[in-house]
Amino acid sequence: MNIFYRLLRRKSLRTNDQPSALSKCLNALDLTALGIGSTLGSGIYVVAGQVAKSVAGPSVILSFVVAAIASILAGLCYAEFGARVPRAGSAYIYSYVTVGELWAFVIGWNLILEYVIGTASVARATSAFIDSITGNVMSHYLKDHLPISVFMLSSYPDFLSLAFTIVLTIILCFGVKESSLLNNIFTLVNLAVVAFVIICGCFKSDLANWQLPKHWDKETNVTDEGGFFPFGIGGVLSGSATCFYAFVGFDVIATTGEEVINPEKAIPISIILCLFVCAVGYIGISSVLTLMVPYYLLDGDTPLSSAFGQVGWKVAEYIIAIGAICSLLTCLLTSMFPLPRIILAMSRDGLLFRFLAKVSRRFKTPILATLISGILAGVMAMMFELKELVDMMSIGTLLAYTLVAACVLLLRYEESGAVESSIQDGAEEVSTGIFRGFGRNAKPTQFSSRVVKVAVSCASLCTIWFGLVEINLIKYIERSTWWALLLLLLPLVLIVACGFIIWSQPENSTQLPFTVPFVPILPIISVVLNIYLMLKLSQATWIRFAVWMVIGFAIYGGYGIWHSNDDPEVGEDEDMDGDDAETQNPAQINSISEASRLLPFHSSHSEVEILRL
Numbered sequence: 001m002n003i004f005y006r007l008l009r010r011k012s013l014r015t016n017d018q019p020s021a022l023s024k025c026l027n028a029l030d031l032t033a034l035g036i037g038s039t040l041g042s043g044i045y046v047v048a049g050q051v052a053k054s055v056a057g058p059s060v061i062l063s064f065v066v067a068a069i070a071s072i073l074a075g076l077c078y079a080e081f082g083a084r085v086p087r088a089g090s091a092y093i094y095s096y097v098t099v100g101e102l103w104a105f106v107i108g109w110n111l112i113l114e115y116v117i118g119t120a121s122v123a124r125a126t127s128a129f130i131d132s133i134t135g136n137v138m139s140h141y142l143k144d145h146l147p148i149s150v151f152m153l154s155s156y157p158d159f160l161s162l163a164f165t166i167v168l169t170i171i172l173c174f175g176v177k178e179s180s181l182l183n184n185i186f187t188l189v190n191l192a193v194v195a196f197v198i199i200c201g202c203f204k205s206d207l208a209n210w211q212l213p214k215h216w217d218k219e220t221n222v223t224d225e226g227g228f229f230p231f232g233i234g235g236v237l238s239g240s241a242t243c244f245y246a247f248v249g250f251d252v253i254a255t256t257g258e259e260v261i262n263p264e265k266a267i268p269i270s271i272i273l274c275l276f277v278c279a280v281g282y283i284g285i286s287s288v289l290t291l292m293v294p295y296y297l298l299d300g301d302t303p304l305s306s307a308f309g310q311v312g313w314k315v316a317e318y319i320i321a322i323g324a325i326c327s328l329l330t331c332l333l334t335s336m337f338p339l340p341r342i343i344l345a346m347s348r349d350g351l352l353f354r355f356l357a358k359v360s361r362r363f364k365t366p367i368l369a370t371l372i373s374g375i376l377a378g379v380m381a382m383m384f385e386l387k388e389l390v391d392m393m394s395i396g397t398l399l400a401y402t403l404v405a406a407c408v409l410l411l412r413y414e415e416s417g418a419v420e421s422s423i424q425d426g427a428e429e430v431s432t433g434i435f436r437g438f439g440r441n442a443k444p445t446q447f448s449s450r451v452v453k454v455a456v457s458c459a460s461l462c463t464i465w466f467g468l469v470e471i472n473l474i475k476y477i478e479r480s481t482w483w484a485l486l487l488l489l490l491p492l493v494l495i496v497a498c499g500f501i502i503w504s505q506p507e508n509s510t511q512l513p514f515t516v517p518f519v520p521i522l523p524i525i526s527v528v529l530n531i532y533l534m535l536k537l538s539q540a541t542w543i544r545f546a547v548w549m550v551i552g553f554a555i556y557g558g559y560g561i562w563h564s565n566d567d568p569e570v571g572e573d574e575d576m577d578g579d580d581a582e583t584q585n586p587a588q589i590n591s592i593s594e595a596s597r598l599l600p601f602h603s604s605h606s607e608v609e610i611l612r613l
Contacts, residue, residue, distance in 0.1 A: 008100040009566050028266040030180045035250045035274030037187040038334035043246025045324045048286045049303020056239035057230035058210045058290040063239030068279035071247035073526040074401040075275045076516045077408045078254050082267030083514045091400035098407035108346045109552035110396035115339035119377035126328040127161040161381040169374025173367050186330040193323025194281050201288030204311045250274050255338035268514035340369035351560035395545050398534045405526035413452040415444045448505045459498040462491035463528045467535035499524045
């Protein structure tokens with residue numbers, strides 16, 4: 001078989017697929033709590049204060065607004081795909097049915113990296129927080145008796161973070177409903193503490209803290225401009241890049257598609273509600289924080305506790321500590337939750353080793369994938385110093401966001417099977433020009449779909465062009481050098497032109513429970529913004545990312561490409577795990593059938609549709 005055929009083959013959601021063996025027990029409330037628990041974490045207790053102190057000042061509020069807009073754009077795209085494809089796997093499964101197997105593996109492999117590092121880092125942070133409030137007894141003892149002096153490793157084995165990870169791994173193995181109940185309790189406590197901080201902080205607010213005079217920082221030897229924008233508009237934008245990562249985590253909702261009751265409606269509602277609650281929480285906390293005390297007096301490590309301490313409310317420090325522990329434990333649970341489901345989806349499709357796809361008949365959870373991923377994350381949390389690896393989470397997340405937004409565009413303008421048949425029968429004639437959709441009455445054809453694919457690719461390349469110019473020629477741009485400005489503006493003009501070409505094409509008329517509004521404007525903005533933020537990451541992060549991808553391509557080239565379910569040479573006996581075959585459920589079959597109907601193309605197991613550019 002041609003190698004390009006294998007790399008670009010797309011997953012077909014067949015109506016005769018075996019149903020999932022996972023338990024359908026989650027509702028919209030469970031999903032919303034899961035998303036809030038994963039998203040509303042360190043951003044509340046750490047990031048808001050750090051950005052306000054040294055990056056944006058009181059205008060950190062606007063930084064969170066910009067970050068919220070960027071996250072909501074990505075969230076809308078996830079919501080539409082959650083309505084189209086209610087399957088486990090999140091961005092992995094979305095890209096598999098849209099842009100092909102190679103990109104799907106890249107996304108899935110990076111999501112594994114994101115969740116492993118995310119779990120390990122949160123476990124380490126939880127352990128460090130508990131250690132700090134107990135006087136650093138544990139760290140001092142382990143450094144004295146079990147020191148580690150190896151580069152890139154921790155200075156001591158953190159057994160507490162390992163214990164946290166193993167205990168929550170066991171809880172996840174018992175069942176998704178039990179895990180969801182524990183998450184709901186932790187999230188409720190966290191939200192109560194956030195409400196306490198916002199309400200009580202209002203009584204200690206002083207508008208004069210938003211109108212401060214110029215201030216000189218002796219640590220950085222920098223004098224700011226004072227007022228609401230002490231670091232200027234540039235501080236707001238720089239702060240938004242940091243605040244953006246405080247919203248990372250809502251995509252955990254999209255990994256639960258096979259465990260949700262009525263996923264076509266529950267997933268979009270939960271994603272939007274989750275992001276709205278988190279945005280209100282972040283903006284509210286940053287507002288009262290900068291109103292209570294001058295921004296330059298905030299403590300970078302414990303801003304909330306120190307702020308209430310400075311205004312004389314010592315009791316609030318203990319309440320905030322309880323909320324922080326619940327928040328960190330919730331983040332740890334929700335960081336671990338999607339990891340085995342990504343592994344399950346990839347193993348079930350044959351891209352990773354199939355034994356990882358086994359689902360427990362008793363607990364109806366991917367127990368083997370859960371145990372392996374939990375142990376891996378626990379060992380990393382115990383042994384590794386993760387400070388330099390945290391940025392790798394950002395690459396995986398931003399790449400996933402980019403692909404999901406691009407996939408929304410591709411599917412929205414994809415030729416449907418019914419339209420294809422009618423055209424072949426001569427039932428409808430459509431012109432073949434690039435701007436043939438101006439009448440908005442035409443239906444998508446193979447040609448219009450290709451035009452959209454080319455335009456999306458060109459817009460992505462132009463974004464890379466813009467980012468590289470802005471990063472490498474910033475000195476010439478600040479001097480208003482004409483050729484540098486030309487190189488900066490030209491890709492923006494081309495991006496607008498690509499958007500205009502996409503808009504002029506006819507859209508697919510498939511009815512969905514939820515669709516992204518203002519297509520193609522919002523998905524294009526999401527793609528451009530995410531690619532630009534990826535380019536702002538350090539070179540060291542890109543090098544580590546390349547190493548991780550080399551390992552992944554070795555697994556895919558040696559195993560996945562030859563064992564994919566969408567390879568006609570792979571027998572049907574490999575298509576599903578034995579445990580899954582014994583747990584058929586008509587409701588789950590209907591869910592898969594509905595997902596297949598909502599996709600604008602249909603293909604059989606032996607006829608795999610290829611993405612052609």
